[in-house]
């Protein structure tokens with residue numbers, strides 16, 4: 286059962302005034318206009334801030350309908366859900382503010398997508414609301430930004446090509462970040478610091494964060510050891526040094542959930558990991574050590590009160606982030622190396638224009654919302670999906686035709 290199409294709006298952007306919400310709103314306005322083929326509105330807790338945003342967006346922006354809703358006020362969330370088929374939310378950290386909206390979407394059968402990368406929160410939402418979402422028909426899709434669309438759709442694309450070329454999926458896939466040019470925003474830093482703080486206080490959570498299958502259904506487990514890069518390592522495929530990739534902790538979990546929700550299509554023994562290329566020779570090795578030291582310093586200092594203030598002093602505050610020029614100058618290039626059980630290899634590449642975390646994330650999230658509103662068939666059941674398992678080729682088409690991403694095969698052998 287899905288929600289009636291007889292709602293005022295196809296889609297509502299909740300958190301339109303956030304740093305990434307403003308980028309997303311501008312993108313939707315430029316791409317789809319207002320009151321034309323797509324009926325949509327912006328929402329948030331502050332009328333004044335929403336009015337200012339409309340003014341900043343120019344004459345077209347002033348026509349955008351506004352809904353006032355507060356993440357902590359359940360009745361306002363219910364009223365918002367009743368008016369639309371799909372909600373896109375950028376109100377985070379989601380572990381702090383996100384649950385009442387997920388609950389309202391699940392109760393009203395409203396489709397939902399967001400930008401969370403908080404594994405512990407996703408797991409909690411699945412445990413609490415999966416059954417209810419299945420009966421109300423609400424399709425919930427977390428992780429629709431840089432984490433984890435390029436990874437999740439990148440693996441989905443590689444496996445399609447492997448099946449076409451070799452007649453079988455790849456048992457092992459490695460993702461290597463060749464370039465990721467961009468900055469973090471205050472909202473992302475706040476979310477990362479919140480995970481560090483919660484993990485420091487809770488040994489059970491640390492265990493959960495270390496489990497590659499933590500957001501898979503309980504029956505989807507594997508005895509095959511998942512690779513996980515902890516220190517500097519040399520990569521023979523690309524002849525470069527590697528360092529851990531900070532988003533790998535969420536992306537790997539989403540990719541495994543996608544495998545599970547597609548009926549273990551990549552195989553029960555499928556392995557996946559992510560790392561960053563840091564360069565060749567001694568310079569590459571040193572850069573790898575520097576990244577490892579920087580990450581350890583950030584997470585350790587964020588975890589405990591005596592040093593948390595120091596991190597807060599130097600990182601961007603909520604609402605802050607890269608300038609429009611920096612977003613446009615950003616770019617990313619991810620390489621995927623897949624190997625089948627019988628030793629065949631495929632290398633693919635995913636790129637995105639604009640900086641990964643904001644310019645590109647705003648467009649990906651917007652297209653994920655559009656895909657939910659217009660492309661996913663009504664018969665597709667409710668529940669907690671992933672981008673690849675629910676939106677699949679329909680999203681790939683939108684990402685490449687509208688959102689500035691490319692997906693291509695580099696080599697097969």
Ligand SMILES: NC(=O)c1ccc[n+]([C@@H]2O[C@H](COP(=O)([O-])OP(=O)(O)OC[C@H]3O[C@@H](n4cnc5c(N)ncnc54)[C@H](OP(=O)(O)O)[C@@H]3O)[C@@H](O)[C@H]2O)c1
Nearest residue numbers: 302303304305356377400430431432470472473476603604
């Ligand atoms: N997955 C990815 O690739 C990716 C990339 C970027 C960001 N993110 C995540 O996306 C989220 C947003 O990031 P950001 O940098 O854009 O954050 P931000 O600028 O700090 O914005 C936070 C938003 O939450 C809103 N908010 C806070 N409490 C609220 C409440 N009680 N009711 C309604 N709205 C409330 C704020 O509203 P006001 O404007 O009224 O204060 C603001 O719009 C973060 O969780 C971040 O981690 C993920």
